[in-house]
Amino acid sequence: MRQADKMSDRVEKLMLDLFDIEAVKFGDFTLKSGIQSPIYFDLRVIVSYPVIMLMSAHHDVPMLIRRKEAKDYGTKKMIEGKFEPGSSCLIVEDVVTSGSSVKETAESLESVGLVVTDAVVLLDREQGGKQKLKEAGIALQSICGTSQLLRILRKHEKIPESVAEQVRDFVRNNTFPPSQEPPVKKSRKILSYRERGDLCQHPVAKQLFGIMESKKSNLAVSADLCTTAQILKLADEVGPHICMLKTHVDIINDFSAEFVQSLTELANRHEFLIFEDRKFADIGSTVQHQYRDGLFQIADWAHLINAHSLPGAGVLEGLKQVGLGKQRACLLIAEMSSQGNLATGEYTKATVKMAEEHQDFVVGFISQSQLSDNPAFIHMTPGVQLSGSGDGLGQQYVSPWDAVVTRRADVIIVGRGVYKDPDPATAARSYQTAAFQAYQHRLTN
Numbered sequence: 235m236r237q238a239d240k241m242s243d244r245v246e247k248l249m250l251d252l253f254d255i256e257a258v259k260f261g262d263f264t265l266k267s268g269i270q271s272p273i274y275f276d277l278r279v280i281v282s283y284p285v286i287m288l289m290s291a292h293h294d295v296p297m298l299i300r301r302k303e304a305k306d307y308g309t310k311k312m313i314e315g316k317f318e319p320g321s322s323c324l325i326v327e328d329v330v331t332s333g334s335s336v337k338e339t340a341e342s343l344e345s346v347g348l349v350v351t352d353a354v355v356l357l358d359r360e361q362g363g364k365q366k367l368k369e370a371g372i373a374l375q376s377i378c379g380t381s382q383l384l385r386i387l388r389k390h391e392k393i394p395e396s397v398a399e400q401v402r403d404f405v406r407n408n409t410f411p412p413s414q415e416p417p418v419k420k421s422r423k424i425l426s427y428r429e430r431g432d433l434c435q436h437p438v439a440k441q442l443f444g445i446m447e448s449k450k451s452n453l454a455v456s457a458d459l460c461t462t463a464q465i466l467k468l469a470d471e472v473g474p475h476i477c478m479l480k481t482h483v484d485i486i487n488d489f490s491a492e493f494v495q496s497l498t499e500l501a502n503r504h505e506f507l508i509f510e511d512r513k514f515a516d517i518g519s520t521v522q523h524q525y526r527d528g529l530f531q532i533a534d535w536a537h538l539i540n541a542h543s544l545p546g547a548g549v550l551e552g553l554k555q556v557g558l559g560k561q562r563a564c565l566l567i568a569e570m571s572s573q574g575n576l577a578t579g580e581y582t583k584a585t586v587k588m589a590e591e592h593q594d595f596v597v598g599f600i601s602q603s604q605l606s607d608n609p610a611f612i613h614m615t616p617g618v619q620l621s622g623s624g625d626g627l628g629q630q631y632v633s634p635w636d637a638v639v640t641r642r643a644d645v646i647i648v649g650r651g652v653y654k655d656p657d658p659a660t661a662a663r664s665y666q667t668a669a670f671q672a673y674q675h676r677l678t679n
């Protein structure tokens with residue numbers, strides 16, 4: 235027997251069962267909306283029907299439950315169950331009429347960072363819900379619709395033709411009209427930095443989102459200078475305008491423990507994090523030493539470091555063993571700003587996957603575009619300048635607006651645009667304003 239025939243036989247059997255247990259009733263019913271209906275579905279009885287109840291156990295996927303109202307005691311959660319922000323969630327409903335209940339459920343799920351693109355429903359009353367949900371970007375699959383149900387019940391002479399006709403008339407006259415708007419691709423609500431900070435597990439990511447929100451800054455300045463005095467002077471000047479200072483510690487001529495201490499004091503005073511752009515790219519055992527030991531002892535002072543995914547997951551395992559105990563975090567380099575770089579396509583995709591598998595340590599990406607829907611991941615984009623398109627050595631620049639609005643960066647990283655300016659504090663303020671206004675534009679559009 236063909237697969238499709240088997241399926242339709244099972245649907246037929248299920249519909250007859252639902253009729254027999256009175257989950258589908260015919261008569262004169264007042265619906266929640268106040269409308270009089272000749273057909274009524276009461277699928278609460280299927281708690282004794284294991285088909286739906288066992289879906290998640292049968293497929294071994296975690297199940298979440300949405301409360302109608304947040305309980306007013308305990309955790310006050312609308313969504314019960316364990317999940318990672320950014321995970322996809324399939325909505326399973328019993329009956330769909332106008333689609334508004336599925337839409338509300340999708341909105342609750344999205345407000346906690348879950349991604350909703352599909353819903354399945356046992357019975358579609360065929361009153362416009364499918365179209366409404368399509369407009370909202372949710373594809374609805376139903377096991378059976380009213381018209382098929384009526385055909386099955388008529389075939390088995392469970393109801394007279396007059397009742398079937400009455401129901402068909404009712405559906406025809408009570409279909410929710412599709413909206414006048416042309417279908418648009420669903421745009422998910424953009425969460426604020428504060429909301430994303432609340433969703434993060436890692437303390438460094440939480441702290442960074444908190445600083446970005448309270449200082450109104452999504453600007454990181456790259457202090458690519460070669461003396462400690464120059465770096466400390468710059469950090470003090472731009473400190474009020476930045477959420478993060480990025481260093482290249484191996485270009486400093488006079489590195490010392492005192493420098494680290496002074497930089498840490500400035501970071502505390504001005505409230506910014508320190509990111510050492512070390513780009514670890516060796517086997518786990520070697521990067522462990524590079525991170526912990528040597529002249530720089532990076533793990534002792536840098537809140538954040540970054541790594542190439544090129545060596546495979548071992549690079550993260552090695553760094554993690556040093557950094558996790560110190561509550562440090564890592565960014566993976568998924569894309570680069572330089573002309574002709576090879577971090578593209580499958581390499582970038584594999585990097586995102588690696589980050590997803592190491593969320594206890596990896597808090598985001600150095601990238602040129604948004605690569606993950608997971609709101610806990612921070613995307614940082616270098617190669618940003620207000621004027622200038624390149625540096626003659628492969629660097630390629632985009633504007634703060636392009637980086638944040640078009641490419642969906644969370645943080646812009648600016649080096650020469652700030653520290654080469656005769657007045658770095660004013661330059662930093664300009665970049666801060668441009669990038670934060672771009673973020674606010676994204677939030678409201």
Ligand code: 5BU
Pocket residue numbers: 456458482511567569570571572600616617618629647648649650651
């Ligand atoms: P610039 O002066 O704004 O061009 O400095 C950019 C900084 O970001 C510099 O420290 C680079 O090492 C760093 N960077 C980058 O420019 N592009 C990349 O793809 C990565 C890092 Br990864």
